[in-house]
Amino acid sequence: MNYFHLLLFCSLSTYSIAQGIRVEGKCVGKNNVPLENVMVKTKETIVQSTFTDSLGSYFFLINNVDTLDLVYSIGEFKETRRILLKLEKTVQIETIYFPILQQVGVSIIKTKQNPFEIEKMPTIDAQKITGSVERTLALTTAATSNNELTTNYNVRGGNYDENLVYVNGFQVFRPFLTRSGQQEGMSFIHSALVEDVRFSAGGFDAQYGDRLSSVLDITYKTPEKFKSSGLLSLLGVESHVEQEVNHRFNYLVGARYRSNGYFLNSLPTKGAYNPVFMDGQFLCNYNINENLIFSVLGHYSSNNFRFT
Incomplete structure (x- = not known):
């Protein structure tokens, strides 16, 4: 009976470790406008970077670690955070602020099939x-x-x-x-x-x-x-x-x-x-x-x- 309890405890512990911790947060600009495509990088994940969605939100899963180092970057702006993790299944990161009024989209008006083509002589x-x-x-x-x-x-x-x-x-x-x-x-x-x-x-x-x-x-x-x-x-x-x-x-x-x-x-x-x-x-x-x-x-x- 004791052997069965020990085996069950080890299985549950292994499942808990494999399940990991969910980290989520949000990035905003001036006037609390959500920022899309902010890169969030960390070394503690298998996929070491993710991007915010249209609502400025992001999430990723990590293994059970004590400290989490995050790097946020968009354009020429960069922010870093070091988070001390607690024994929780979900960790909510405080909102990251960037001094950007809004993102400017790029519209492609005309494309050139061969950018290296030399124009004909006059x-x-x-x-x-x-x-x-x-x-x-x-x-x-x-x-x-x-x-x-x-x-x-x-x-x-x-x-x-x-x-x-x-x-x-x-x-x-x-x-x-x-x-x-x-x-x-x-x-x-x-x-x-x-x-x-x-x-x-x-x-x-x-x-x-x-x-x-x-x-x-x-x-x-x-x-x-x-x-x-x-x-x-x-x-x-x-x-x-x-x-x-x-x-x-x-x-x-x-x-x-x-x-x-x-x-x-x-x-x-x-x-x-x-x-x-x-x-x-x-x-x-x-x-x-x-x-x-x-x-x-x-x-x-x-x-x-x-x-x-």
Whole structure:
């Protein structure tokens, strides 16, 4: 009989210990407004943190311990309490006060699916380009140039070689020149063939390369019918022809000739100046299907420097 009583006493004690103690309380702000989502942390529970509900109330269960350390936090505010527990099944914690008038909810007005997406480069209207594309950049964008006789430009003080230039996806490398300015040849970009101009002075897509200053992305025209143009001046002549042969094949052809002798001989520096520059370009596109186009871009250039 004594053995049975001892076994019953141990079972009840074990059940009482396993049942634990319920701790509950409330958090309020100014004017006793209940505060929601206040974090309540303690090391004496299996789940070491809980949050207050819409009424500012919270509760959790702990094992039988003598001392309970609580940490309350919301935003930048934090409160701590040390509670000496008594042998009770429920412990009521005094109301915790925070100097907050009310909680401000956050409304999500617009979401962005890809926050790391780089926006497209700004476009320059090709119809407003007069003369060379590079000169237009120096007048309308962050690019600068200190010489009217050159097509070179710089961005944030860098060298011209730090700028990327693409034509229909082909990267264009600057050819070797004697020097910039009056002894410089023509730009690679043929203005009569240009349809779209995009320029970025920084923050461009990695597909363009790893140079630091800028990227100039030129798109040549896609012919829809036969067109031609010509330009005659005292310094040279330009012309171009474009045509769509059929729904699969089209081409662009451009040619330029320039002689700066008439202009250079008017400069104060005496000498015989008669440099002659000419080039030709062609772009052929063959549409294999809706998603695949075979393109060939060709360029011929002749720079004859005649200085004595």
